[in-house]
Amino acid sequence: MRVALVPMGVEVGNFEANWREFERRFSEAMDHGPDFVAFPEYCLTGFAEWDFSGAELYGEIVERVSGLARKAGVYIVFGLLEPYKNCVYNSALLIGRNGEVLLKHRKFQEPMRFCTGNTVKTARTEFGKVAIIICGDLYNKRIAKWIRRKRPDFIFVPMEYSPDYGEPSEEDIAAMAERVRLLGAKTFVVNSHPPGGAWFFDSDGKLLASSEGKEILVVEV
Template identity: 85%
Template sequence: MKVALIPMRVEVGNFETNWREFERRFNEALMDEPDFVVFPEYCLTGFEEWDFSGAGLYDEILGRVTQLAREAGVYVVFGLLEPYKNCVYNSALLIGRNGEVLLKHRKFQEPMKFCTGNTVRTARTEFGKAAIIICGDLYNKRIAKWVRRKRPDFIFVPMEYSPDYGEPNEEDVGAMAERVKLLGAKTFVVNSHPPGGAWAFDGNGKLRASSKGAQDLVVEIEP
């Protein structure tokens, strides 16, 4: 099982620029022949409090990404804003090799004005059960309970760690590792750039590989 984590540069509110970057990075990643290509949280629109206009692009984004996945025959994980009735979810999707939506996760750990998720689901792949959580969900106690109940084989974590905090440091990565240890599954984290970065942990919370800035991280593991 080969996973390509893409710390993509994201411009808030600039969908077409973000799409060109998404497509470029996706095509470059295909040169490594990955099974999964994983992008950050709301990577095609960005988000700025409290501008939810990017949610209006949900159908357009879904159509474009599913076409890429289908044409390349790979799984794609990415975050986007999802409109629902009178509010918006911060969501992430797992798209299958045939372009179908296999899994949707709605983020738990969000402030007011967002709708928030209330469960963790899994999807079957040829490599085992996959789950998705988003950014701050990694530190949510309810999430940990759900994950342990569902027992996924691996977890994807699209993230947008604010550039205001600077580049994630040793302490930050150590905190990630402690949370992954509680979840008990191989975990792949990818952050938007700036500040970027990507990390792959085993089920015991041990860091197996990482990258900095906008550098892709390609990891091959035994399923």
């Protein structure tokens, strides 16, 4: 199983620019022959409080990303805003090799004005069971309960670690590692740029590989 984690640059509110960047980085990732390509949290629209207009593009985004997955024959993990009745979820999808939506996760750890998720699901692949959680979910106690119950083999974590916080520090990485240890599954984390970065942790929380900035992290498991 080969995974490419893509710390993509995101322009808030500029879907077409983000789509061009998504396609460019996807093509770059494909040079590594991955089975999975993973992108950050709401990577095609960005998000500025409290502008939920990016959710209107949900259907078009799913259609475009599904087309890429189908054409390349790979799995794609990415985050997006999902409209639902009178509110919006911060969601992430796993798209299968044939372009179908295999898995959807709705973020638990989200402030007021968002809908919030309340469960974790898994999808079976030829490599094992996959789960997705989003950014702050990594630190949510209810998430840990669901993950231990579902027992995935791999977890993907699309993230938007705010550039206002500066570069992720050693303490930040250690906190991620501790949470991964509690979840007990191999975990792939990919952040938007800036500040970027990607990390791969073993199920015991040991950091096995990382990248900085916009560098794609390619991992074989």
